Amino acid sequence: MELLNKKRGFLFGNEAIVRGALESGIGFASAYPGTPASEIGDTFAKISKTEKIYFEYSTNEKVALEAAAGAAFSNVKALVSFKHYGLNVALDSLLPIVYLECPLVVAVADDPSCFSSVQTEQDSRWFSKLGHIPTLEPSDSQETKDMTKFAFQLAYKYKIPVIVRLTTRVCYSKSLVNFNKTIKGKTKGKFKKSWFKLGSYQTVERHKKLLKKINKIKQLAENSTLNFIEKGKGNIGIITTGPAYNYVKETEQELKIKLPLLKIGFSYPFPEKKVKTFLKNLKLKSVIVVEELDPVIENEVKKLADKNIKIYGKNLFPETEELKPEYVLASISTILKKSLPDELVENIKKFKSSEIPARLPLFCAGCPHRSTFYAIKKVLGKKKIFGGDIGCYMLGAFPPYEMYDFVVSMGASIGVSHGIAKSSNEKPVIFIGDSTFFHAGIPALLNLVYNKSNALVVILDNRLTAMTGQQPHPGTGWTGTGELTKIIAIENIAKACKVNFVKISNVWNFNQLCKDVKEAYNSKGVSVLIAKGECRLFAVKQLAKAGRDWPRFEIIKQNPKLNELAGFQCPAIKKEKGKWIIDKNLCWGCTICKQLFPDYIKVKKK
Amino acid sequence: MKKETKMKPFNLIVTGYGGQGILTLADIIAKAALKQRYDVKEAELHGLAQRSGSLECHIRFGKSIYSPLVTRGRADLIIALDASEALRACYWANKKTKVLTNSKIFRSSSKLKQVLSKIKKFTKNLHLVDADSIVKKETKDITMVNMFMLGYAIKKRLLPLKKKLVWQAIEERINKKFLKENKKIFEKAFKSR
Ligand SMILES: Cc1ncc(C[n+]2csc(CCOP(=O)(O)OP(=O)(O)O)c2C)c(N)n1
Numbered sequence: 001m002e003l004l005n006k007k008r009g010f011l012f013g014n015e016a017i018v019r020g021a022l023e024s025g026i027g028f029a030s031a032y033p034g035t036p037a038s039e040i041g042d043t044f045a046k047i048s049k050t051e052k053i054y055f056e057y058s059t060n061e062k063v064a065l066e067a068a069a070g071a072a073f074s075n076v077k078a079l080v081s082f083k084h085y086g087l088n089v090a091l092d093s094l095l096p097i098v099y100l101e102c103p104l105v106v107a108v109a110d111d112p113s114c115f116s117s118v119q120t121e122q123d124s125r126w127f128s129k130l131g132h133i134p135t136l137e138p139s140d141s142q143e144t145k146d147m148t149k150f151a152f153q154l155a156y157k158y159k160i161p162v163i164v165r166l167t168t169r170v171c172y173s174k175s176l177v178n179f180n181k182t183i184k185g186k187t188k189g190k191f192k193k194s195w196f197k198l199g200s201y202q203t204v205e206r207h208k209k210l211l212k213k214i215n216k217i218k219q220l221a222e223n224s225t226l227n228f229i230e231k232g233k234g235n236i237g238i239i240t241t242g243p244a245y246n247y248v249k250e251t252e253q254e255l256k257i258k259l260p261l262l263k264i265g266f267s268y269p270f271p272e273k274k275v276k277t278f279l280k281n282l283k284l285k286s287v288i289v290v291e292e293l294d295p296v297i298e299n300e301v302k303k304l305a306d307k308n309i310k311i312y313g314k315n316l317f318p319e320t321e322e323l324k325p326e327y328v329l330a331s332i333s334t335i336l337k338k339s340l341p342d343e344l345v346e347n348i349k350k351f352k353s354s355e356i357p358a359r360l361p362l363f364c365a366g367c368p369h370r371s372t373f374y375a376i377k378k379v380l381g382k383k384k385i386f387g388g389d390i391g392c393y394m395l396g397a398f399p400p401y402e403m404y405d406f407v408v409s410m411g412a413s414i415g416v417s418h419g420i421a422k423s424s425n426e427k428p429v430i431f432i433g434d435s436t437f438f439h440a441g442i443p444a445l446l447n448l449v450y451n452k453s454n455a456l457v458v459i460l461d462n463r464l465t466a467m468t469g470q471q472p473h474p475g476t477g478w479t480g481t482g483e484l485t486k487i488i489a490i491e492n493i494a495k496a497c498k499v500n501f502v503k504i505s506n507v508w509n510f511n512q513l514c515k516d517v518k519e520a521y522n523s524k525g526v527s528v529l530i531a532k533g534e535c536r537l538f539a540v541k542q543l544a545k546a547g548r549d550w551p552r553f554e555i556i557k558q559n560p561k562l563n564e565l566a567g568f569q570c571p572a573i574k575k576e577k578g579k580w581i582i583d584k585n586l587c588w589g590c591t592i593c594k595q596l597f598p599d600y601i602k603v604k605k606k
Numbered sequence: 607m608k609k610e611t612k613m614k615p616f617n618l619i620v621t622g623y624g625g626q627g628i629l630t631l632a633d634i635i636a637k638a639a640l641k642q643r644y645d646v647k648e649a650e651l652h653g654l655a656q657r658s659g660s661l662e663c664h665i666r667f668g669k670s671i672y673s674p675l676v677t678r679g680r681a682d683l684i685i686a687l688d689a690s691e692a693l694r695a696c697y698w699a700n701k702k703t704k705v706l707t708n709s710k711i712f713r714s715s716s717k718l719k720q721v722l723s724k725i726k727k728f729t730k731n732l733h734l735v736d737a738d739s740i741v742k743k744e745t746k747d748i749t750m751v752n753m754f755m756l757g758y759a760i761k762k763r764l765l766p767l768k769k770k771l772v773w774q775a776i777e778e779r780i781n782k783k784f785l786k787e788n789k790k791i792f793e794k795a796f797k798s799r
Pocket of ligand 1 (some may be wrong): 462
């Protein structure tokens with residue numbers, strides 16, 4: 001593995017975090033998957049055995065953070081990672097943990113442009129202010145590794161959680177990282193007793209202490225080499241952070257200029273003096289603040305700058321979507337009154353993205369979710385209220401299924417549907433995945449039953465956290481490091497929650513699945529239907545690894561009835577020159593199409 | 607490490623849809639560029655896009671590279687495993703951009719002819735290969751189209767990387783079990799016209 005090389009490696013930001021942790025003597029890592037941060041956990045999962053550190057996928061981010069805090073309280077070096085929404089979930093515990101002198105590193109990844117996110121396009125840097133949490137913002141893999149190490153140092157010196165805030169482009173860009181020695185971390189420490197005092201007075205005291213601590217850390221940020229000035233010509237300066245820095249540097253190369261520049265890598269507590277010095281000593285007339293998403297740094301700079309200095313920021317750059325090199329090039333060129341490269345101007349004239357149809361993702365060939373959605377569409381139609389949740393089954397929101405009336409956040413399919421059921425005469429149909437159910441579905445299910453609701457909860461149990469890279473969860477029977485563990489059965493949870501109707505339905509038996517959907521929907525009150533069938537992508541990968549094959553299907557006779565296959569939408573099935581065909585290279589042998597059209601579809605003979 | 611000097615960054619887009627081995631292809635190219643002592647950055651995306659959605663990777667190499675993303679209109683080469691994705695990648699194309707595309711169009715209402723004529727509005731420097739058919743003849747399996755396209759790009763000198771180094775990168779990246787087949791396909795590209 002690149003990451004365990006001696007001298008250097010070509011790493012993603014997500015891998016560089018892990019390398020930084022190994023060079024800091026980490027002993028405990030926890031995570032709940034979420035793209036763009038998923039591979040931080042996945043990488044720990046791969047190396048934890050050989051590097052002798054503890055790693056777990058926890059049931060959700062709040063639990064993951066609490067576990068890492070417990071390790072840190074026991075004097076074991078700990079890091080927790082998740083995507084931005086994970087920080088929302090964990091926040092309730094993170095804020096008090098900041099009061100409790102807990103040396104912890106929190107890696108969180110934002111997703112400007114929402115490449116792998118559907119809920120919000122949030123800027124997590126606001127939480128640093130809210131919670132008084134020192135924050136570092138790397139712009140590439142080398143910085144990610146270096147800043148992770150610095151985060152551990154800072155966390156230990158000041159006994160405080162430190163956030164390493166990534167964005168998609170940092171997570172998923174690879175570049176060369178120079179390594180230092182890894183340090184064997186201890187995995188067992190000692191929890192120090194008798195320091196904790198409970199009481200509101202104590203909490204206020206801790207708040208005071210925290211603010212003092214932050215003041216000290218502010219001095220550190222002022223002098224930190226992570227906030228550095230690059231000298232340049234002229235009286236127009238740049239203040240930038242994160243991946244935006246790279247686009248500014250490209251712009252400089254392109255325009256053959258060198259502007260005075262302040263790069264902020266240590267962004268909370270904000271290095272006010274450094275900014276003031278930058279503005280004054282370089283006698284700047286105007287400053288361009290280049291940052292992604294919200295004007296977090298811009299607002300700080302505006303507070304500090306003299307009135308006669310002109311500040312550009314979100315009046316030049318979008319507040320939504322990730323920055324792109326061309327945006328930065330265009331804006332800086334405009335301010336400097338330089339012309340844009342011809343190629344860019346020409347492309348802007350010619351290229352209209354609206355003329356190129358988007359290629360939406362599809363359920364994989366053989367995906368168990370397709371069978372479930374097709375059955376529900378067939379039995380219940382599209383008119384019911386469909387409470388949607390998050391996972392691969394979200395693809396049921398796109399044509400030809402279009403069976404999603406809303407998505408809010410993990411578990412909210414059940415929570416929101418309950419309110420709808422109570423406030424209307426509808427019986428909502430809820431789609432929630434197995435991992436999502438364990439993550440945040442259980443309290444909401446309890447609420448349905450406890451408050452006498454009326455809803456059908458379909459738990460799409462594909463035996464994995466599929467969307468984020470097929471990680472395990474409490475229902476799978478194995479841990480993040482591949483050890484066997486107890487299987488926690490969803491049906492037992494539902495029964496313990498006193499759901500009236502609980503049934504497991506095998507999604508590979510289509511007719512029975514349809515009957516079960518009907519029965520579950522018609523049952524009074526709350527019903528839970530567990531649509532069970534393993535992620536086919538995972539199954540096929542396992543088969544291929546073992547050198548085994550799977551059956552393929554073929555269409556043996558054409559018939560107008562087969563046009564229904566358009567509403568089934570399997571990537572392996574298509575109509576070519578008026579004929580339906582199954583591409584044997586794409587067929588993963590799930591059998592559902594044959595069950596739908598037994599007279600026209602058969603197993604292909606080898 | 608000594609870095610190669612005197613070279614403008616080479617800007618490459620590798621594109622296709624999820625499941626075509628785009629990420630593997632991009633990784634191999636980036637590693638080969640590293641072996642050739644360039645500064646290299648590569649950007650890609652993970653997640654749901656991998657489920658048959660559009661997938662594009664940026665690879666930039668040269669003396670000193672900051673941005674992992676290619677600037678709009680500044681690609682030197684676009685390698686597309688699907689022609690409609692080649693058109694989408696014309697966001698990065700200019701008159702001189704070389705576009706190497708597979709003639710395949712998957713799940714799209716547009717016809718190859720239309721797509722190609724649209725690409726030609728951006729650049730005349732178009733290289734079209736029916737990689738799917740060629741690979742199918744060799745192995746009955748189309749998951750190695752990426753290897754053919756890579757071989758083809760080197761043979762036609764569209765991609766300024768040394769064959770030997772690219773092959774080293776392939777050997778390091780591909781599972782030993784499938785290496786022989788991959789080599790066959792990679793080499794096939796050098797025998798084609
Ligand atoms: C709080 C939060 N954490 C993580 C994610 C990322 N994420 C989206 S769906 C999902 C789980 C998907 O697993 P499952 O419910 O089993 O559905 P599948 O993809 O397997 O169909 C995760 C982790 C998120 N959206 N919100």
